[in-house]
Amino acid sequence: MAQSHHRRTVIIAPPPTPNGDLHVGHLAGPYLACDVYARYLRATGRDVIYTTGTDDSQTYVVASARRLGTTPEALADKSWHDIRSTLAATGMKVDGFAPFDDGYRGTVLDFVGALHAEGRFRQRTVRFPYSEKTGEFLMEGLVSGECPECLAESRGGLCEACGHPNNFDELINPRSTVDPADVLTTREATILVLPLEEYREQLTAYYASNSVKLRPHTRQLVSEVLARPLPDFPITYPTAWGIPAPFPETPGQTINAWVEGMPASMYCTAHAQRELGEEPAANDALWLSEQSIELVYFLGFDNVYFWGMTHLALLLAHQGRYITPAAIVSNEFYELENEKFSTSKGHVVWGRDLVAEVPRDLVRFYLALTAPEHQRTNFSRAALEKITNERLTVPWNNLVVRLGKALAELGAVGRPLPVSDEGRRRATTMIRRFESTYELNGYSLTRAADLIVGQLSRLQERSVQLANVLDGNAPTLLGDLFLEARTLLAAAAPILVDLADSAARSEDFEIELSVAACDVTQVVPFMLPLLSSTVSAG
Known part of the structure; x- marks a missing residue:
């Protein structure tokens, strides 16, 4: 970038x-x-x-x-x-x-x-x-x-x-x-x-x-x-x-x-x-x-x-x-x-x-997803709770739990994990796609928020597959997932500001929104923060 x-x-x-x-x-x-x-x-x-x-x-x-x-x-x-x-x-x-x-x-x-x-x-x-x-x-x-x-x-x-x-x-x-x-x-x-x-x-x-x-x-x-x-x-x-x-x-x-x-x-x-x-x-x-x-x-x-x-x-x-x-x-x-x-x-x-x-990351995400960019759009408290829970909070927290469990089962806590060429390619592709929503010639909060949803869904599916892999490929698969999760968090940081700040406080993690950050041969696993869910009034 x-x-x-x-x-x-x-x-x-x-x-x-x-x-x-x-x-x-x-x-x-x-x-x-x-x-x-x-x-x-x-x-x-x-x-x-x-x-x-x-x-x-x-x-x-x-x-x-x-x-x-x-x-x-x-x-x-x-x-x-x-x-x-x-x-x-x-x-x-x-x-x-x-x-x-x-x-x-x-x-x-x-x-x-x-x-x-x-x-x-x-x-x-x-x-x-x-x-x-x-x-x-x-x-x-x-x-x-x-x-x-x-x-x-x-x-x-x-x-x-x-x-x-x-x-x-x-x-x-x-x-x-x-x-x-x-x-x-x-x-x-x-x-x-x-x-x-x-x-x-x-x-x-x-x-x-x-x-x-x-x-x-x-x-x-x-x-x-x-x-x-x-x-x-x-x-x-x-x-x-x-x-x-x-x-x-x-x-x-x-x-x-x-x-x-x-x-x-x-x-x-x-x-x-x-x-x-x-x-x-x-x-x-x-x-x-x-x-x-x-x-x-x-x-x-x-x-x-x-x-x-x-x-x-x-x-x-x-x-x-x-x-x-x-x-x-x-x-x-x-x-x-x-x-x-x-x-x-x-x-x-x-x-x-x-x-x-409501946690402000969820508010910012919902406002971005429903931003009135080209026509009138609508705020609904019920929709905010449903959409943020189903599309953001639950899948993100499931991803965090699965990555932590896989890390413990492999005994890889604190040890660098290898990253494959395919993992680097996917991470770079993610950055490029987010770039297309954040740069002025295609600026769109709605597409950026929707991209967060799409990439998170993809990573959650891959984390489920990881649970069934116990062979020698597991460290690389896990390393690829950590790189992509880190990339997603960096790309979502302009919207999910508190989640990014929580991650940045980890001494093993530094948010860098650039293609250069994807060009690595290994990644140090880190503790991903959880997202708080909505709190209904009354």
Whole structure:
């Protein structure tokens, strides 16, 4: 496999909105995908940063705080700590979970200030839904209605169902999300926008070069968006929540939270560097074109338009100063018992609660196996228990017991066992197959988890056959099985993090995810750890 001569990879998960903790639907999307990919890169000797933070400026924070009877500031602060804790509890090894602080705000203002100074923005007078009762313009998370593109229920700014934008007063039958009974009107406001149509040629060229890396639904959305005039992207909003816009044309307005995506990610990257003991020259230093990092986004389909069009256009507007993403890996929605996760309706499973009841390796395995990579998939507690027990825990523990018994019967404890050419070939083949699921050109958590199941089933069958072999071939057969079991454990390590950590604590075992680790003539047998089974609630 590829080693450390690769350029540094920066992996970005979209900052979660701090209006609550992370539920299983969030984790099954970009956060697990990012974590597994980052762990894989580290295991193959590559330099990687996996980072995120929180998206405090979103009006969803305001809407949620009002419904909960608290302040946006208090909700964002509590949620920041809860989210960071949940990521750690579920084994998401984020290199730096950035705070929303003066450094964050300064990075955003520097990013947009440079574009303003270069004349990249335009003034536009547009109409917004308006609450006569509260005297507020409504946008993004403060307003809902029917999507003008697909007619589904949508929030302002973007439709989660079809992925298309709806700016300003484009929602059909707009309603306040805080007070649905409030009768809305519309009012004009003069804001600053980024005219996306001016970046059509560059956006088209980017996707002409990178479309092969996109998942089908994302490719379809990009094609649909580029097939029509590109809408203006609002840079400022007439609302009080967010980072105050410093532009003389828009007094009293704030920066659109979606504008923060790229400078926020730059700040998260710099924060992660500091957590790793580095000291970047500036918060955007690693994103400069001359650094030549490989930038990878993992995100939900509902984020594709912003990250793949508006954010990309903002990077391009800096005229070559910054790198652009090497890959955008999207996922679809994850449902709970075949219904959409809903915090307000109590239809939710919180990530921290689940790993408190079920060993987190089993949670990670099940979320990987059922990951919503190309279509909506479903979380079921009953299915989690059934699938992890039948396909993972029981066969793995049976393999561990049989290998230990065979080792004792042969009197080979502590003695190196020979490995055959065929054993080395099988181990190498295993590594190659896992590589095909972990590398970006074929990245798939579902196929990686399914490969764990398939290889484990194969090894369990061979361990049963071993029990009937007592002749001179037994040491080599056992040596081959130990090599392949070690290889499977190394390949599964990005998903089964606790099992891998338990194995790594053995002085006879070192996880190395490479073909070179398979090229051995003998293997020292070691004590394989057992997997804990699920624990039913109640």
